[in-house]
Each structure stands twice: as C-alpha cells, then as structure tokens.
Amino acid sequence: MNAFISFGQSLIKSFLAVGAFGLLLLLVSCDNGPVDPGDTDDFNRETMLVNWADNIIVPSFTAFQADAEALAAATDAFVQSVSQENLDELRQEWKDAYISWQNVSMFALGKAEAIALRTRINTYPLDKEQVDSNIDGGSWNLELPSNYISQGFPALDYLLYGIGDSDAEILDLYQTGEKASNYRDYLQQVSATIYSLIQDVVIDWNQGYRDSFVQNNGNSATASVDLLINDFLFYYEKHLRAGKVGIPAGVFSSGLLPTHVEAPYKQDFSKELLLQSLDAVQNFFNGVKFGGTETGESLDSYLDYLNSIKDGADLSQLINEQFDAARAKINELPDNFAQQIETDHIPVLQAYDELQKNVVLMKVDMLQALNVNVDYVDADGD
C-alpha cells in the first residue's frame, strides 16, 4: 500500500516536473523573443527585411534617382540647345536611367504602389497616337491616368528615336519644326516627371517607410515579407517573363506582337534591358547587396533554412540554376528582339520557356515552402 502511495507521489512529482519544464521553455523562448539576432539556429526574418531595405531597395532606388536626375538635366540641356551632341548625350542618359530602372521596377510597394510608379514610368507599348495628339494640341496633363500610357521611358524612346527617320529629321522637329516648342516641352516634362516620381519614393523610404517596412515583420498577407514576395513574383511573372518576352513573342495572343517589345524605337536595346532585370531579380533572390557582391539574408537563405527543417529538395539551388539557364538562352538572342521575332520567333519562345520554368519553381514550390499568404480570407488548407 505504501509502495503504491509513493509510486503515486513520484508520478505526480514527475508530472509537475514536466509541467514546470514546459512552462520554463515558454518563459525562455519569451525572454529571447522571436527576433533575437543572437539566435543562430533560427532564421531571422527581420534581418532579411533589413537586408532588403538597407542593402537592396533603398540603394537601388537612390541610384535610380541619381540617374533620373542626370536624365532630367541632360533633357534640360538638350531643349535649351538642340544639337546632335546634346541629343547623343541625352540618349546615353536615357539608356543609363532605363537600365537603372530595371533594378527597382519590382519593388512596387509603399509610395511606389500608391503613385503607380511602374505604370507611369514603364508602361509599354506606348500610346504613340496620344503622344502625337498631346504634342499637336499643345496641352496635356501627365498626372491624368489617361496619360499613363503616353509618358515614361517608352515615351522618351519614341521622342528620341521614333519621331523621325534620321537624326537630322528628329533634330529638326525640336529645332525648326512647326511644333518644336511643344516637342521640347513634352520631352522636358516627361523626363522631369520621371525624376519627380522617384524623388517622392526615395523621400518616403527615407522618412519613415523604411522603419515601418522593417517592423512589419509578422506573417499576415499584409506583412512586409508576404507583400514583397508577392510583388517580386508578380513582377517576374507579369513584367519580366510576359512583358519583356512572352507578349511580343505571341505567347498570349493569336499572332506575333513584335512592336510590343521594350524600347521598340531604339530597337537594339531590348536584350540589355531584359538581362538587367533578370540580374536584378536573381540578385534580390540571393540577397546580393546593390552594386556589390556581398550577400545577406534573402529568399535563398530563407529557403535553405526551411529546407533544413523539412529535408526536401534544394530549392534555392534549383531556382538559381534555372535563372542561369534562362540567362544562357537570352544571351543566344540578338540585341534586337523585334527583328528576331519577325524573322524567327522560336528562339525567343525558347527563352520564354526557360523563364517560365522558374515561375513554376517559385510560385508553386517556393511559395509552398514559404507559406506566404496570397490574400486575407479565411481558408483552412483544403
């Protein structure tokens, strides 16, 4: 009987011990908090957000701001003194800024989303007729949504390369043509608008948005990680894969659309823009510091961490290999996509197919691994 009681007592004691240990575990983890940087076993999402904001997003926005400023200055110089030399200078600044834009286009959140940055800076194909009629009529308002398709880099592409058959003809339109002052004003305003839009975005990031972005480190559909991953995938699927390659190559239409390439008037620039945007996407995926080679926490290390939990396929490596495969295919293409599509669109489709494979890897496998929310609605996984 005594033995039975003492067995009972020791049983109760061990229950209490287990309970206390459980409580202790809770307290310890509470002490550490979910975002303790010293916790090396755990992947730190806030560090990832800091890396994204401080090493990638803000520096690349700031760099683009400088390039947009240079573009606006070169435009001013050109309209003040129309000359072949200033046109060449302006064209170079346009190319530099357009390349620089590829680094930031994917970050459509916060102010950039609120002011429709991407729509206003790079919606193509351009509505050429509307640009012509704006200039012809002599009045326009680039703030109007109806004018979003007649401004930005595509408008400059047209105004710098497309309005005449030769440089002399183009210079004439700005210098001596009947509507020369309208042409100069429109050109100047398009460049100035690009600069002012990006200024707003940079100011916003520097004045508080960066902190709220980093602090919004939860796991709802409106948390920074979820928002940016959704933006990133949307950009890759819709703007890079479809916009730059798929749509012009006729993937989504019943005919080829060579005029829908990016920078159709410059012609031999589409490939360079695509390659830059692919680099930007892959660098973001790998957390590469803007303008450097140093890497920080990003999707690749996040996937590696989650993978270490579930012991699955090495997704980050597969995705990187697929980026490389797509780049190799794109490198086989000539600089002039429009011409290639007209003569033989199959090689462009092949590049598209390689880009497409990463849509599957990222939208299905990666999203599942990250368990990112698409939208806020009740759902129970079935």
Added chain:
Amino acid sequence: MNSTLSSYGSKTTDAAPLALFRILFGLMMAISILRFYLNGWIEKLYLEPAFHFTYLGFEWVKPLGGFTYFIFLICGISALLVAAGFKYRFAIVSFFLSFTYIELMDKTTYLNHYYFVSVMSFLMIFLPAHKAYSVDAARNESIRFQFIPQWSEDAIKLMLFIVYFYAGLAKLNSDWMLEAMPLKIWLPSKYATPIIGDLLQESWVHYLFSWFGAIYDLSIGFLLWNKRTVWIGFFAVVVFHLMTALLFPIGMFPFIMILSTMIFLPVSFHNRILTFFSTAFRTKGQIFKNGKKYISKANWQSQGLKYVLLLFFVLQVLIPFRYLLYPGELFWTEEGFRFSWRVMLMEKAGYTAFVIEDPDKGHRFYVENSRFLTPFQEKQMSAQADFILEYAHFLEETYKAEGIRDPKVFVESYVALNGRRSRVFVDPKVDLTTIRRSLSARDWILPFEDEIKGL
C-alpha cells in the same frame, strides 16, 4: 432491441442545453455574417469576380448582383431569430436555405466549417430547440416544455462527435503522423506568434502538434460524452481551438466549436447560465421550469422524422468514405475530399496555365488568368482538378464568343503537395473541352507516383 429503441425514444432530458445551444449558435452565426460583411468579403468574393466556380448540380446557384447583400441580410436576421427562438421553425429553415445558398454560390470559398453550419442548421430544423428559453415558448404556453426528448439533444452531440472523429481518422496518414506534414510547412511561417514563435521552428513541436491533434480529434468525442471526463474534455476543446485560432486563418470556426461543445456540459451548468441571463434581462426564466415533458407523438410525422434523422446520420457516416470508390491518391485527385471533415490536412499549391488552340488557324496562345479570376480564385483553381475543368469550359465559351469557332483548351499545370517537389498535374495532351463535368473518376489527372499511407 425494439423495446430498447422505443424506451430510448421516450426518454427525456432537460431542455436547457439544447436551448442554450440554439441561442449561442444563432448569435455566432449573426456575428459571422456581420463579420463577413464588415470585412468587405461580400463585395470581394461574390460581386467582384467575373466568374464563379459552382458545385456540380448547383450551377444555377449564382451571386445575384446587389441582391446578394439581401441574402446575407436574410441570413443574418434569420440567425438572430433562431437565437431568440422567435418563429423558430420558419427562422431555422430560412437560415439553412440562405446560408446554404451563400455557400453554393462559389466553390472557391469552401470551408469545412461552412459545411458544418449547413449540416447543423439542417439538423436543427427537426429538433425542438425552441421549447424553452425562446420567445415562441414564452408567448405560447402550449409549446412550453421543461423536458424534451433525449434524442434531440443527442442528435447534436452525435453530429459533433462525427465531425471530430472523422477529422481524427483523416489525420491517420503517413504524411500527418510520420512526416508532420503540413504542420512542418505551416508552423515555421508563424514565427511572429508571441511567446511560441521560436518554438514553432522546432521539428519536435511539429510532431507534437500533429500527434496531439490526431489524438485530440479521435478522443474528444468520448471524453465529452462521458460524464466523468466532460470537464477535462471541454478544457481540451478550449485549449485546442484557441491554439488553432492563434495560428491559422480560420476565422470564427474555433469559437463556434468551443460554444457548440458546451452542449456536453452538465444540465446544471446550462441552467445556471440561462438563469443568470434571465435575471440580467429581467425576464421570467422560471416560467420554463413547468415540469412538462415534450414527447413526440406516435403519428406519421414523428415516424417520418425518425427515418429522416436515421437517413441523415447514415449519410453522414458514409459520405466521408466515398473516396474509396475512386482510384488514385485522394489528396492528389481530391475525388471525394470535400464534405468529409478533412480539416487542415494538406498544403497544396499549384500553377495552372491554359492554352487555347484555334484549330482553324493553327494558333495557340496562353490565357492571362487574371483577366477572369481573382488571386484567391486563381490560387484555389490552380491545384484542384474540378476547378480546372470548370474554368476550361468557361474559357471555351469565352473564346467562342470572341470568334474562335471551335477552341481547344489544354493546360500546363504543376502541383506540389505537402512539401513534395511540384509535378505535372493534368495531362497536357488532353483537350479539356472534350471532358464532361461529372462524378466519375478523372482519368485526365496524371498519377501521383508516391504513396500517402493510411485512411
């Protein structure tokens, strides 16, 4: 045997538990409807989408434009009437019909807990839940009873038992028990959860939650039904559902289950609560303690009722097993997956692109899904075969109207299930316009080529 049954049939119990269940159910439903409206979901889920996924046989159930708000209004008011026990039979029928209509409008939003509400409210049509603590019984002495048949309370309990037990059976598979999937995917992403965020990264926690979940679901019905363990069981219910409310976006469900399972608690508990509220609202709760027993008469109605309930429960027991009629992996094909209490059971993600072929011109092109579907619809469509087929038929009609005489629709689809690598889901060589919507096995889904053992 027959005499045991008939003596069970005439056994009575206090009307308070079922009455409190009716009140709480009605209130929770009214709050759910209000929450749905306040979240803007009526607009977002039923009015904004250009296309809606329907249930086989219920293609005619569609959102009704601005009138959709009116259906929600009817549903909300009916729920309040049920809670008040005012014109109860009319109110519960109206609630069942309006709620079920809402759920049938678009399959995209299917949740087991919505099905639970439909099933429960259907069952309640046949139960004397308004014989006490209701406006009806307060106004009309002839339907006021302190005691109601035991079976009417047991019907609710049995339904709850089935929900839990089947949810538990469904967890007895190798992914859940041996791989801790999908919790191994879901829990780490809840890193921002206060206090336990870090613990949720640990593998042993994923296994603990998986096993605890399975054991909980299988045993909770027994614990609740046994008088000696009912309080332990109810404590487990509260802990379990608060945990799920903390971790998963499942809305009102945890609270509905916590309040529903209160029906298992002792009669004295219900009487205390009802007396408290009667006093608080200055109503005469005592009038319902009239000692009268409500016994169903031996007429054709109560005979018919007996068979309705019998058939109802036989179907409830059988429907979850209908998946056995289909070949292939249930989680992959989802043939017989819904309406079976398979709750929080798998993580499935998909990508499905549609190719339209114009045989007259030999053109092929891809469809921009965002032209027709919301992100939520696209997500649900991408991994579920019946959605893919219905959408393919919609695309056929759409492109016919846009001038393609006889469009063929092919899909490129990839689905990943419970952390496995994605693989091709639908046979890309099949023209989906040649497949009819039906309940027969979908031979156009490619095999899973893996095995999830278990029920």
